[in-house]
Amino acid sequence: MAEKPKLAMYWATSCGGCEISVVNLHERLLEVDAAMEFVFCPCLLDAKRADLEAMPDGSIALTLCNGAIRTSENEEMAHLLRRKSKTLVAFGSCSAAGCIPGLSNLSTAEEHFQTIYGSARGGTDAVRPTPIVQVPEGELHLPVFSGRVRTLSEVVDVDYSIPGCPPESGKVWEVLTLVLSGAPLPERGATLGGGTSSVCGQCARVKHDKRINRLRRIHEFVPDTEQCLLEQGVVCMGIATRDGCGALCPAVNMPCIGCYGPTEGGLDQGARMIAALGSVIDIAPLVQGSEDDRAASLGELDEQIPDLAGTFYKFSLPGSLLKGVRR
Amino acid sequence: MKRIKIDPVTRLEGHGKIEIFLDDDGNVAETYFQVPELRGFEQFCVGRHAEDMPVITNRICGVCPEAHHMASVKALDMLFGVDPPPAAKKVRELLYMAFYVTDHTTHFYALGGPDFIVGPDADPRERNILGVVRKVGVDIGREVIATRARNHDVIRMIGGRAVHPAAGVPGGWSKPVSEPERIVIEEAARRNVDFALFSLKIFHDVVLASPVYRQLIESGVYLHRTYSMGTVDARNAVNFYDGMIRVVDPDGAEFVRYHPREYAEHIEEHVESWSYMKFPFLRRIGWKGFVDGPESGVYAATPLTRLNAADRMATPGAQEHFEELFATMGGGTVNGRRRPIHHRLATHWARLVELLYAAERMLELATDPEITSPDVRIVPTTVKGVGIGSVEAPRGTLTHHYESDERGVLTKVNLIVGTTNNAAPIAMSVKRAAKELIRNGTVIEQGLLNRIEMAFRLYDPCFSCATHALPGEMPLTVSIRDPRGGVIRTLARGVPV
Numbered sequence: 001m002a003e004k005p006k007l008a009m010y011w012a013t014s015c016g017g018c019e020i021s022v023v024n025l026h027e028r029l030l031e032v033d034a035a036m037e038f039v040f041c042p043c044l045l046d047a048k049r050a051d052l053e054a055m056p057d058g059s060i061a062l063t064l065c066n067g068a069i070r071t072s073e074n075e076e077m078a079h080l081l082r083r084k085s086k087t088l089v090a091f092g093s094c095s096a097a098g099c100i101p102g103l104s105n106l107s108t109a110e111e112h113f114q115t116i117y118g119s120a121r122g123g124t125d126a127v128r129p130t131p132i133v134q135v136p137e138g139e140l141h142l143p144v145f146s147g148r149v150r151t152l153s154e155v156v157d158v159d160y161s162i163p164g165c166p167p168e169s170g171k172v173w174e175v176l177t178l179v180l181s182g183a184p185l186p187e188r189g190a191t192l193g194g195g196t197s198s199v200c201g202q203c204a205r206v207k208h209d210k211r212i213n214r215l216r217r218i219h220e221f222v223p224d225t226e227q228c229l230l231e232q233g234v235v236c237m238g239i240a241t242r243d244g245c246g247a248l249c250p251a252v253n254m255p256c257i258g259c260y261g262p263t264e265g266g267l268d269q270g271a272r273m274i275a276a277l278g279s280v281i282d283i284a285p286l287v288q289g290s291e292d293d294r295a296a297s298l299g300e301l302d303e304q305i306p307d308l309a310g311t312f313y314k315f316s317l318p319g320s321l322l323k324g325v326r327r
Numbered sequence: 328m329k330r331i332k333i334d335p336v337t338r339l340e341g342h343g344k345i346e347i348f349l350d351d352d353g354n355v356a357e358t359y360f361q362v363p364e365l366r367g368f369e370q371f372c373v374g375r376h377a378e379d380m381p382v383i384t385n386r387i388c389g390v391c392p393e394a395h396h397m398a399s400v401k402a403l404d405m406l407f408g409v410d411p412p413p414a415a416k417k418v419r420e421l422l423y424m425a426f427y428v429t430d431h432t433t434h435f436y437a438l439g440g441p442d443f444i445v446g447p448d449a450d451p452r453e454r455n456i457l458g459v460v461r462k463v464g465v466d467i468g469r470e471v472i473a474t475r476a477r478n479h480d481v482i483r484m485i486g487g488r489a490v491h492p493a494a495g496v497p498g499g500w501s502k503p504v505s506e507p508e509r510i511v512i513e514e515a516a517r518r519n520v521d522f523a524l525f526s527l528k529i530f531h532d533v534v535l536a537s538p539v540y541r542q543l544i545e546s547g548v549y550l551h552r553t554y555s556m557g558t559v560d561a562r563n564a565v566n567f568y569d570g571m572i573r574v575v576d577p578d579g580a581e582f583v584r585y586h587p588r589e590y591a592e593h594i595e596e597h598v599e600s601w602s603y604m605k606f607p608f609l610r611r612i613g614w615k616g617f618v619d620g621p622e623s624g625v626y627a628a629t630p631l632t633r634l635n636a637a638d639r640m641a642t643p644g645a646q647e648h649f650e651e652l653f654a655t656m657g658g659g660t661v662n663g664r665r666r667p668i669h670h671r672l673a674t675h676w677a678r679l680v681e682l683l684y685a686a687e688r689m690l691e692l693a694t695d696p697e698i699t700s701p702d703v704r705i706v707p708t709t710v711k712g713v714g715i716g717s718v719e720a721p722r723g724t725l726t727h728h729y730e731s732d733e734r735g736v737l738t739k740v741n742l743i744v745g746t747t748n749n750a751a752p753i754a755m756s757v758k759r760a761a762k763e764l765i766r767n768g769t770v771i772e773q774g775l776l777n778r779i780e781m782a783f784r785l786y787d788p789c790f791s792c793a794t795h796a797l798p799g800e801m802p803l804t805v806s807i808r809d810p811r812g813g814v815i816r817t818l819a820r821g822v823p824v
Binding site: 014016018019021024026027070100101104107112115116117128130133135137140142143165166217218221222251254257259303306309310311314 | 330346348356357359361363364365366367368369370371372373374375376377378379382383386387388389390392403407469472473475476479483486487488489490491493494496497498501502598599600601602603605704706707734735736
């Protein structure tokens with residue numbers, strides 16, 4: 001019997017939701033197990049880093065790496081997995097685009113420490129987690145908390161990415177069956193497990209090309225269940241977000257928040273969304289009004305959406321053109 | 328001084344790392360349980376729109392996003408000064424019960440159960456979900472998968488997504504439950520009740536019937552007399568979604584019963600320089616270090632402590648098993664209250680009692696005439712500026728505390744997550760197990776790994792992958808070092824050294 005292709009899965013700084021999405025393949029997980037040899041997966045298997053190091057370079061057919069790169073250990077593992085894997089996939093939003101923890105890049109490491117351990121929180125500023133600590137019995141070590149979250153492709157060459165927070169189980173299954181079929185994979189660098197259009201293409205809501213004169217936040221009103229959310233003034237990220245999920249959030253009357261990342265060829269999800277808003281917001285007051293009217297209109301927009309970064313870059317700040325680094 | 332380092336390769340929220348220092352006689356001088364990872368939500372959530380928090384804080388944990396989603400929407404109800412319609416509260420609780428069923432099921436069969444069903448001293452390669460299936464039958468493996476599947480379907484149906492639900496809004500829920508959905512949910516709940524009863528039967532037949540396991544559960548290695556915390560309803564029955572926080576002392580007397588919004592008056596967090604995780608304690612008693620007893624502010628918040636803190640279960644089947652648990656493991660009553668159970672391994676049994684409660688409560692809600700009401704949302708008209716919400720996460724009381732400006736933009740965020748409550752008890756359990764198993768320089772190799780692993784596995788901690796691992800094996804390596812840090816020898820589970 002021919003040797004089964006080897007499969008690995010790893011989590012860097014992550015929440016575990018990507019693993020749950022794979023476990024939610026349910027009984028199909030047994031088919032994966034039958035077709036591939038699962039050689040490394042800290043969540044599921046007992047194999048350790050030393051076992052991985054002992055494997056020949058390039059011997060793993062497919063590695064799904066989720067989680068963002070935050071610590072030196074994450075980075076070392078990324079390099080190791082790259083060396084051992086024929087195909088390395090950035091799996092899930094953290095790895096592919098930086099995801100919600102990427103909003104961390106708006107603050108410095110010191111600001112994190114002050115907020116979380118400082119006197120403001122009942123702690124004393126004197127005691128902070130420290131990389132090297134002397135205790136009576138000896139020395140203890142903690143990894144350094146990096147001031148910045150990075151995507152996998154910022155650290156190593158990545159063959160493909162699978163978007164989503166987490167990737168939908170059905171889409172993960174599509175990718176695995178494609179790999180198992182032996183059919184040629186798309187060109188290197190492609191996105192797997194997602195479409196080439198936007199979430200809007202899968203959304204059942206009706207569009208009327210209606211202009212809006214103000215933006216509304218989701219807690220401020222009950223949206224109509226049939227009509228396009230954007231045309232009701234909600235910043236629904238669907239138009240700037242890759243399809244693949246099946247437009248799940250708009251189906252429960254909530255806006256797309258962009259977890260599948262930018263659309264095909266779209267470098268910057270937030271910029272794409274802001275451009276889309278430009279085509280839907282009624283700009284008559286801006287164009288026709290006086291200087292004061294213009295200023296008032298822009299001021300109102302700012303009041304309507306006070307958190308621009310968290311609205312437009314909720315899932316893509318580290319991977320965006322801005323990167324969110326405070327220099 | 329020798330040191331032993333236990334570094335689980337895997338985790339959910341950062342590695343749990345254990346350093347054990349031995350004195351000159353080769354006995355345990357001190358242990359340090361370290362969490363070497365920080366993700367920073369309390370910092371980067373500042374500046375965000377408050378109403379985004381249910382979907383942002385989901386991403387703290389992909390295993391229990393439902394718990395964060397619920398604590399978050401409840402905090403938003405308060406922050407925006409709006410009381411959701413009764414149907415909305417029921418829909419939230421319904422989703423939450425489906426989540427509890429899948430979560431407790433995964434823990435019992437994939438993680439906690441293998442130690443008992445397959446055996447604490449069985450070959451580590453057998454002590455996993457596959458070993459469980461071999462011991463109790465392949466049909467059960469299928470039923471575990473089916474239970475996870477049907478409850479994740481319910482979570483998706485109600486919350487929009489199977490992982491990281493989306494439908495929570497201040498003042499209610501974004502979508503009502505339809506009658507066709509309700510029928511599917513009711514059927515799932517009925518099967519859940521059967522499955523929970525069946526799981527309790529396995530626990531009886533395999534674990535309680537065995538003198539070896541009984542002895543292990545009742546042994547001193549896992550005994551800690553701390554305060555117990557849990558959420559209770561008006562009749563002091565266990566509630567996962569809402570209620571008052573009740574803390575009982577090590578003898579079972581009520582120490583305090585407070586509304587979750589008063590948490591800061593009762594709970595404080597201690598910081599150590601050697602871990603990124605903070606150590607909560609009872610403020611009125613104070614931080615006295617990693618010690619148990621009534622003089623120490625250390626408390627635990629687990630399935631077992633929830634039962635300790637309550638007077639009863641709110642559903643009939645769960646009540647029956649609750650009484651049996653206390654009749655078997657408890658120490659009678661004092662001043663009319665049951666004495667708490669402090670044998671921490673009984674947490675696994677308590678988890679199954681909770682599994683049955685969640686299933687029964689899910690069925691009650693699924694057959695409630697109001698559950699399909701379209702009236703699931705009230706639009707808030709004000710911003711109050713402070714919101715505190717709390718639920719019982721499977722791993723302990725979860726509190727979200729937000730403050731905002733008048734636009735609903737967050738200015739302060741404090742989170743006390745389930746596992747964090749147990750940071751000090753876990754450290755203490757690890758130390759106790761190490762002291763029992765390392766004597767005069769003799770390390771009981773496999774025993775050390777197993778028993779220390781069991782010491783923190785019973786808390787179902789969220790920083791360890793063991794939490795929800797399939798097949799549930801937590802890889803451990805132990806390095807024994809000389810005083811200069813050189814490795815004398817290395818032990819690793821299941822790997823010949």
